[in-house]
Amino acid sequence: MKRFLFLQQWLYVGVIALCLSVIGVGIARYVAMDSATASSDQEGYYFVSSQYNDITSRFSNTSNTQMDSIVEYPETPYPKINETVAKTIDTYHTDFLEAVNQNATSTNHFMENISYQVYFSNDTHLSLAIHAIYASRDDEAFSGSSTEFWTFDKRTGEVVSLADLLGNSTDGRERLFISLRDATKRELERRKIAVTDEELKDSINAETVPSFAILNKKELLFPLGRANEGSSSSDDVEIKLQIDTLQLFLQNDTARSILDVVPIQQPAQPEQPALPSTSTGPGGYCNTQKCIALTFDDGPSIHTNRLLDILKNAKARATFFVLGQNVEKHAAILKRENVEKHEIGNHSWDHPQFTKLNHAAILSQLQRTDAIIQETISKRPSFVRPPYGAFDSNVIASLSSAGHSSILWSVDTRDWADRNASIICNRAVTGASSGGIIIMHDVHATTVDAVPCILKRLAADNYVFVTVSELIGTTKPGQTYYRAR
Numbered sequence: 001m002k003r004f005l006f007l008q009q010w011l012y013v014g015v016i017a018l019c020l021s022v023i024g025v026g027i028a029r030y031v032a033m034d035s036a037t038a039s040s041d042q043e044g045y046y047f048v049s050s051q052y053n054d055i056t057s058r059f060s061n062t063s064n065t066q067m068d069s070i071v072e073y074p075e076t077p078y079p080k081i082n083e084t085v086a087k088t089i090d091t092y093h094t095d096f097l098e099a100v101n102q103n104a105t106s107t108n109h110f111m112e113n114i115s116y117q118v119y120f121s122n123d124t125h126l127s128l129a130i131h132a133i134y135a136s137r138d139d140e141a142f143s144g145s146s147t148e149f150w151t152f153d154k155r156t157g158e159v160v161s162l163a164d165l166l167g168n169s170t171d172g173r174e175r176l177f178i179s180l181r182d183a184t185k186r187e188l189e190r191r192k193i194a195v196t197d198e199e200l201k202d203s204i205n206a207e208t209v210p211s212f213a214i215l216n217k218k219e220l221l222f223p224l225g226r227a228n229e230g231s232s233s234s235d236d237v238e239i240k241l242q243i244d245t246l247q248l249f250l251q252n253d254t255a256r257s258i259l260d261v262v263p264i265q266q267p268a269q270p271e272q273p274a275l276p277s278t279s280t281g282p283g284g285y286c287n288t289q290k291c292i293a294l295t296f297d298d299g300p301s302i303h304t305n306r307l308l309d310i311l312k313n314a315k316a317r318a319t320f321f322v323l324g325q326n327v328e329k330h331a332a333i334l335k336r337e338n339v340e341k342h343e344i345g346n347h348s349w350d351h352p353q354f355t356k357l358n359h360a361a362i363l364s365q366l367q368r369t370d371a372i373i374q375e376t377i378s379k380r381p382s383f384v385r386p387p388y389g390a391f392d393s394n395v396i397a398s399l400s401s402a403g404h405s406s407i408l409w410s411v412d413t414r415d416w417a418d419r420n421a422s423i424i425c426n427r428a429v430t431g432a433s434s435g436g437i438i439i440m441h442d443v444h445a446t447t448v449d450a451v452p453c454i455l456k457r458l459a460a461d462n463y464v465f466v467t468v469s470e471l472i473g474t475t476k477p478g479q480t481y482y483r484a485r
């Protein structure tokens with residue numbers, strides 16, 4: 001493949017001869033779509049995600065003796081955005097077809113998966129990334145992956161460049177690239193991957209990183225893609241940068257329309273504390289093995305017991321973000337979740353969007369749910385997943401005053417939108433990385449159907465399935481987490 005991500009380019013140079021076959025497990029052959037099983041238990045409120053409003057998927061799948069290809073295009077209401085993303089996806093796909101054609105006489109089998117993740121969406125801006133992964137049965141050198149990401153201005157359909165965000169002087173961009181290279185170096189060192197400053201410079205600059213993704217109003221995200229350190233593991237390298245140190249360069253309308261820009265005459269905001277280390281401590285298994293947290297929202301439901309059987313079979317632990325009103329209906333299932341060592345989080349009483357409630361109403365949602373959980377399993381949850389992942393500074397203040405942190409996710413399976421086990425499994429596996437948190441909903445039969453595939457494929461890639469607390473340690477009230485570092 002011609003289009004490997006830049007991280008891999010330096011790894012080619014720095015760690016010559018390491019093969020790039022690491023994502024083979026991530027590309028199981030595409031199975032024909034299951035007939036969607038209708039589920040009827042308490043549905044009706046979880047089909048809308050504040051992040052995916054108005055975005056649907058278009059699939060283009062090919063399966064024959066030579067190849068299996070699944071390509072997922074995002075379809076937003078903004079034609080120009082669709083065009084930009086589709087153009088990039090099509091370039092990948094054309095390269096893939098060309099490579100397959102060149103091997104037309106061989107008996108080799110080629111695989112391609114392209115999917116996307118939305119990181120941020122509000123009235124004016126949209127951040128998303130596409131991930132492409134490739135493998136072949138007989139040719140390890142063919143395997144690899146690539147990531148591209150953008151922030152778009154919905155009003156114009158244009159990509160917001162780093163120059164738009166950081167002002168036209170190169171100072172801001174250089175400052176950002178320095179932070180980005182430092183953070184990337186630290187991350188690669190942590191993974192015992194050697195990289196020189198020169199390689200970092202070649203890999204992280206204005207040409208290789210033209211845009212950015214928004215994580216929230218205070219943080220930018222750079223989903224750089226996968227770094228490969230041998231034949232047995234691959235993880236997404238996602239670098240999160242606080243805007244605190246860039247405030248000086250953010251004094252413009254574009255930045256102000258997206259981020260929490262502090263006017264420069266005021267003192268800079270204090271840095272948010274770093275994520276806590278894993279509860280398993282130095283030498284703990286999440287330091288030496290790849291850990292991932294499966295999370296299930298909106299239950300307990302009539303499908304949960306089947307899910308618990310599957311998890312038990314695989315000796316996998318998960319975290320359930322439950323609704324108070326469903327605990328009331330299915331108390332025995334909550335007890336079972338607890339007895340079988342899964343973790344319980346608060347997902348509100350009846351799933352309102354917290355950003356539309358006042359402080360007292362949010363507190364009531366949290367406390368009622370805490371109370372019924374406490375009453376049922378004699379434990380009080382320490383964290384909340386806000387319904388629809390919707391929050392603002394008021395919501396965070398309410399969570400904080402109720403003693404809760406907030407747990408989001410790094411991989412969205414969109415299992416509420418596509419009731420298809422193959423699609424759900426594919427998204428979970430292609431999005432997986434060590435320290436990641438995968439969101440699903442145990443109120444859909446198709447989600448439960450997808451779990452054996454997810455467990456099998458991630459376990460084959462040496463993942464350990466842990467609870468959120470095992471993954472990220474003790475959380476701090478008022479803080480927001482979306483993965484472990």
Ligand SMILES: [Zn+2]
Nearest residue numbers: 297298387388
């Ligand atoms: Zn929910």
